[in-house]
Amino acid sequence: MGKTLYQKVWDAHTVGTLSDGRTQLFIGTHLIHEVTSPQAFGMIRDLGLQVKYPHRTFATVDHIVPTVDQDAPADPLAAEMMDALRRNADDFGVTYFDLGSGKQGIVHVVGPEQGITQPGTTIACGDSHTATHGAFGAIAFGIGTTQVRDVLATQTIAMESLKVRLIKVDGPLKPGVYAKDVALDIIRRLGANGGIGYAYEYGGSTFDNFSMEERMTVCNMSIEGGARCGYVNPDEKTFAFLKGRPYAPGEDEWDAAIERWQSFASDPDADYDDLIEIDAADIEPTVTWGISPDQGISISETIPDPAEAGSEALRASYREALDYMQLPGGTPIKGVKIDVAFIGSCTNGRLRDFREAARFLKGHRVAPGVKAIAVPGSQITAVQCEQEGLDRIFEEAGFEWRAAGCSMCLAMNPDKLVGDQVCASSSNRNFKGRQGSPIGRTLLMSPVMVCAAAVKGEVADAREVFEVDGSDSAVA
Amino acid sequence: MLDRIHLHSHLYDHVALDKITSITGTAVHLPGADIDTDRIIPARYLKCVTFDDLADKHFHDVRYDPEGNATGHPLDDPRFKGASIMLSGPNFGCGSSREHAPQAIYRSGFRAIIAESFAEIFFGNSTTLGMPCLSASREDIDALGAVIGNAPATEVTIDLEAMEVTCGETRFAITMPGSARHALTAGRWDPIQELLDNEGQITAAGEALPYV
Numbered sequence: 176m177g178k179t180l181y182q183k184v185w186d187a188h189t190v191g192t193l194s195d196g197r198t199q200l201f202i203g204t205h206l207i208h209e210v211t212s213p214q215a216f217g218m219i220r221d222l223g224l225q226v227k228y229p230h231r232t233f234a235t236v237d238h239i240v241p242t243v244d245q246d247a248p249a250d251p252l253a254a255e256m257m258d259a260l261r262r263n264a265d266d267f268g269v270t271y272f273d274l275g276s277g278k279q280g281i282v283h284v285v286g287p288e289q290g291i292t293q294p295g296t297t298i299a300c301g302d303s304h305t306a307t308h309g310a311f312g313a314i315a316f317g318i319g320t321t322q323v324r325d326v327l328a329t330q331t332i333a334m335e336s337l338k339v340r341l342i343k344v345d346g347p348l349k350p351g352v353y354a355k356d357v358a359l360d361i362i363r364r365l366g367a368n369g370g371i372g373y374a375y376e377y378g379g380s381t382f383d384n385f386s387m388e389e390r391m392t393v394c395n396m397s398i399e400g401g402a403r404c405g406y407v408n409p410d411e412k413t414f415a416f417l418k419g420r421p422y423a424p425g426e427d428e429w430d431a432a433i434e435r436w437q438s439f440a441s442d443p444d445a446d447y448d449d450l451i452e453i454d455a456a457d458i459e460p461t462v463t464w465g466i467s468p469d470q471g472i473s474i475s476e477t478i479p480d481p482a483e484a485g486s487e488a489l490r491a492s493y494r495e496a497l498d499y500m501q502l503p504g505g506t507p508i509k510g511v512k513i514d515v516a517f518i519g520s521c522t523n524g525r526l527r528d529f530r531e532a533a534r535f536l537k538g539h540r541v542a543p544g545v546k547a548i549a550v551p552g553s554q555i556t557a558v559q560c561e562q563e564g565l566d567r568i569f570e571e572a573g574f575e576w577r578a579a580g581c582s583m584c585l586a587m588n589p590d591k592l593v594g595d596q597v598c599a600s601s602s603n604r605n606f607k608g609r610q611g612s613p614i615g616r617t618l619l620m621s622p623v624m625v626c627a628a629a630v631k632g633e634v635a636d637a638r639e640v641f642e643v644d645g646s647d648s649a650v651a
Numbered sequence: 652m653l654d655r656i657h658l659h660s661h662l663y664d665h666v667a668l669d670k671i672t673s674i675t676g677t678a679v680h681l682p683g684a685d686i687d688t689d690r691i692i693p694a695r696y697l698k699c700v701t702f703d704d705l706a707d708k709h710f711h712d713v714r715y716d717p718e719g720n721a722t723g724h725p726l727d728d729p730r731f732k733g734a735s736i737m738l739s740g741p742n743f744g745c746g747s748s749r750e751h752a753p754q755a756i757y758r759s760g761f762r763a764i765i766a767e768s769f770a771e772i773f774f775g776n777s778t779t780l781g782m783p784c785l786s787a788s789r790e791d792i793d794a795l796g797a798v799i800g801n802a803p804a805t806e807v808t809i810d811l812e813a814m815e816v817t818c819g820e821t822r823f824a825i826t827m828p829g830s831a832r833h834a835l836t837a838g839r840w841d842p843i844q845e846l847l848d849n850e851g852q853i854t855a856a857g858e859a860l861p862y863v
Contacts, residue, residue, distance in 0.1 A: 333842040
């Protein structure tokens with residue numbers, strides 16, 4: 176019986192077995208940011224420890240960065256966090272992509288962009304969206320701050336092995352349907368807790384045909400379905416993406432690296448603990464209506480009616496969600512008014528996301544009264560978009576073109592919803608209060624659907640708004 | 652009760668962690684599915700470089716309305732003041748990896764959580780703080796919730812050796828992965844010392860990985 180990529184990477188990184196039965200797992204690449212690392216460095220200092228492999232930890236600042244002007248004086252708490260990261264990186268010899276580097280950005284955009292993210296590696300970060308890096312065939316997962324300490328001090332963590340579920344999506348996506356819809360559809364099918372105990376391997380022809388950015392979008396949202404890590408087997412697209420990037424292997428090591436990377440791909444006869452098969456043609460543009468990422472429906476469906484829920488528990492959960500969202504059950508999601516449109520985040524803040532959104536947005540105007548912001552995932556992404564003139568398309572349409580950061584995905588910077596505003600958002604979470612106002616409301620969707628909502632001032636079918644007929648679809 | 656978090660600063664001196672074999676205290680029931688870490692600790696409270704100020708910030712935005720008025724949340728019900736055991740529904744702690752979430756719960760006086768299921772990162776973060784997360788059936792949790800709803804002062808005991816909960820006449824089985832149970836009952840719930848002890852194997856593992 177063959178092995179999955181997960182098993183191969185796990186085996187290659189196993190240090191030993193701990194007294195409680197867990198594996199001591201070597202973490203080859205450690206990514207850190209300003210929110211979850213200062214306490215870990217504090218613990219290291221308290222314990223009198225050092226960073227064991229400083230060259231395997233990479234830092235950037237993303238969550239709290241202001242996006243109107245990155246250099247604007249930050250509020251005192253944000254400034255303290257930035258200072259702490261700068262000092263910790265300095266004191267312990269960790270590479271830091273600071274604001275002035277031209278390379279700063281959301282940690283899950285920066286890793287791949289720099290070629291730090293590589294196949295067959297283990298990657299940990301104090302951030303639940305670390306599974307993003309699984310798009311490259313890495314085993315990547317979020318950890319808590321005490322585990323950040325463990326990685327800093329020992330380059331290892333204590334962890335229990337996961338089961339592997341193969342999620343196979345086959346066939347071409349319909350025009351106007353995107354990787355984001357695939358992610359939301361999977362989460363809707365399997366539930367927000369469906370992935371507990373599993374790593375997700377995403378496969379099938381839909382994933383084979385996806386760009387690296389699209390693979391990242393789906394892997395990114397694994398955690399919203401409860402799976403701590405998700406990955407795609409490395410292939411030619413993976414290698415082509417990495418070639419020439421600053422931290423990727425150089426010319427003289429390239430062939431050996433590819434050979435090694437390919438060896439980690441799941442064997443054709445690998446044994447999976449579970450298999451889910453999805454026909455890509457069944458996936459529609461998807462929008463969330465509730466307060467959990469699994470509360471999603473296709474754009475043509477109606478918001479669930481609690482009266483029709485199959486169980487008392489489900490009824491209670493629908494009621495709680497609809498009460499918070501101030502939406503009536505049994506009515507169409509299409510036409511729900513929005514106040515804010517947000518394109519960005521580690522889910523959908525990459526060049527291809529902005530390119531595709533701009534392609535449709537060009538020539539349209541954001542509806543009066545809608546505040547629309549586009550936030551590139553990194554400084555490099557921003558420059559790439561600007562070189563293509565995408566920033567002007569967004570600005571001419573009435574979007575604000577911002578500087579790189581996490582921004583309104585979790586609103587730790589000044590970008591926040593106000594009161595009970597409704598936001599059409601390309602981010603990953605629609606939790607209560609997620610976007611900075613304790614009563615703010617989030618509707619998750621693809622960047623192109625965010626553009627359609629921004630233009631109409633309400634949730635709309637991008638295929639109708641932009642007259643998508645599939646004849647010129649630029650996205651695989 | 653020993654301040655377990657404080658022990659972190661003594662770890663390297665080989666001070667043993669307490670063996671956590673049972674937790675006794677009063678309980679509060681927070682029903683609902685998918686209670687996420689943003690709800691447990693809103694992101695604005697993550698603007699800090701220590702965990703020191705997180706006490707009583709837990710569940711802030713559902714305990715207070717935007718004007719700062721108490722909403723009558725069970726956590727603020729005087730009958731449940733001083734509770735050290737939290738009861739909840741499925742997928743508790745889903746979402747962000749922020750350790751601030753279990754830290755806020757712990758620093759607000761809680762020493763164990765019983766729920767239908769837990770998100771993995773939250774579970775691991777809690778275990779490493781010495782705050783056990785136990786799973787039980789919905790029926791058993793609801794029954795216990797009803798008991799404490801009627802008699803909030805009733806003490807609940809979680810026995811990690813027998814893996815059961817008792818509260819007056821109510822008694823039911825709980826589960827948790829064997830590794831976490833072992834770590835807690837053996838006083839090894841913070842693994843740092845053991846990780847450090849394997850220095851030689853770590854170096855060997857690193858040397859075998861060409862990219863490290």
